Amino acid sequence: YRLLGRWRKKHLTFRILNMPSPSTLPPHTARAALLQAFQYWSNVAPLTFREVQAGWADIRLSFHGRQSPYCSNTFDGPGRVLAHADIPELGSVHFDEDELWTEGTYRGVNLRIIAAHELGHALGLGHSRYTQALMAPVYAGYRPHFKLHRDDVAGIQALYGKKIPEIEDEEEEMELPTTPQVPREPSPMPDPCSVELDAMMLGPRGKTYAFKGSYVWTVTDSGLGPLFQVSALWEGLPGNLDAAVYSPRTQWIHFFKGDKVWRYINFKILPGFPKKLNRIEPNLDAALYWPVNQKVFLFKGSGYWQWDELARNDFSHYPKPIKQLFTGVPDQPSAAMSWQDGHVYFFKGKQYWRLNRQLRVEKGYPRDVAHNWMHCYSQTPDTAPSGGDTTPSATGTDYSPTGTTLDTTSSAIDSTLNTDHSPRDTILDMTS
């Protein structure tokens, strides 16, 4: 490896100034590729990268072509020079906008790998003489299971030292069950516009998460967040989940898959998890938290269980028919959640149902998930009346995940939630 310079700090900010043409790479896929490029380096060196949406950033990524008012190094059209970057502490990283940027295919040029290479320069590495190293000058093509070469790791650690695993994590890792971890091959990256969701969750801080395969992304009113592998956020969590539910009452997030349940607070798994389910049937379909009675509802087939996280539950009368409580919803939902607007939503296939406070499906449902939740507009809009406006709407009239139009409701929910419960670590009687 060759060292060209280094940053005098290890916590850097970055900003993505523009994106490649969406015709070759959907924006969220391009964004995920750029974000994963940073992860290669932060995984092996004590570096952190924080994205800023405006103003100054240490590292600035942008795409330009043959002409650029900001760069004296113009590019040369498809092929040949793909990208370039400045050495520390300048921070500019430029990509040739005329390249066919791709992800997850041998076609074109893999944006993630080239971005990781240019970030190597921005962090101070020169070109490596190992032709298979990330920092080799010539693009070695798309590699499905790409990882850093030992020369890349040696170079970045020569500049910034080794990554020190947090001791605490290590201890907890020791406590995790020793059941052999099933090797998890990440599933192919899903297209949010055409998937049947595994799970939906209104998580901490009012973030809405969508889960499919090995990936999770946030859904906001301005679009979709980047796709992350679930294990990148929730360490130790497998993909292809059955259900996910966050309880504001206990701050616990529970994930269900097969006969196991994982418990996290934010992104940290709690000791002793995953645990085995044995008083609830395995392979659930969906789960939701209902703020009105502060209970978690678990769904499978045509039945449901109502679960009080902090009390001893009598499941002898469960499962009960879903339709008994949730009028008009389909059996075997693929996902369910209570949302910021105070409504309950059920998802199945490519459709979703919205329920009112009486847990009755409202008129005009089901509707199209891709069009109303995932900001996919190329699809034909819902046939049901949507109030005539063209704004994408999960709620039929006003879609504002930020909840600004919903103050009264959410505060009503807040007031119901402002209980003085302090989550106690009781025995999870479902698993006892």
Added chain:
Amino acid sequence: RALGPAEKEAAVDYLLQYGYLQKPLEGPYDFRPEDITEALRAFQEASELPVSGQLDGATRARMRQPRCGLEDPFNQKTLK
């Protein structure tokens, strides 16, 4: 196959652009043949190609591959 001047010029431009040939500080870019041969040898060695110092087919193909725009540090003399 005898190479045309355009192919030779493209190869010299590539060696210049990526740090295998040293831009003279003054005067025109007319390089001595032995400088070009040495630069080609450095490029061929770094690209794990047979080191002949000749602009053969494999070397030209390698120069056409997509790559990063920064210079390479593989010619010790120019690097120095």
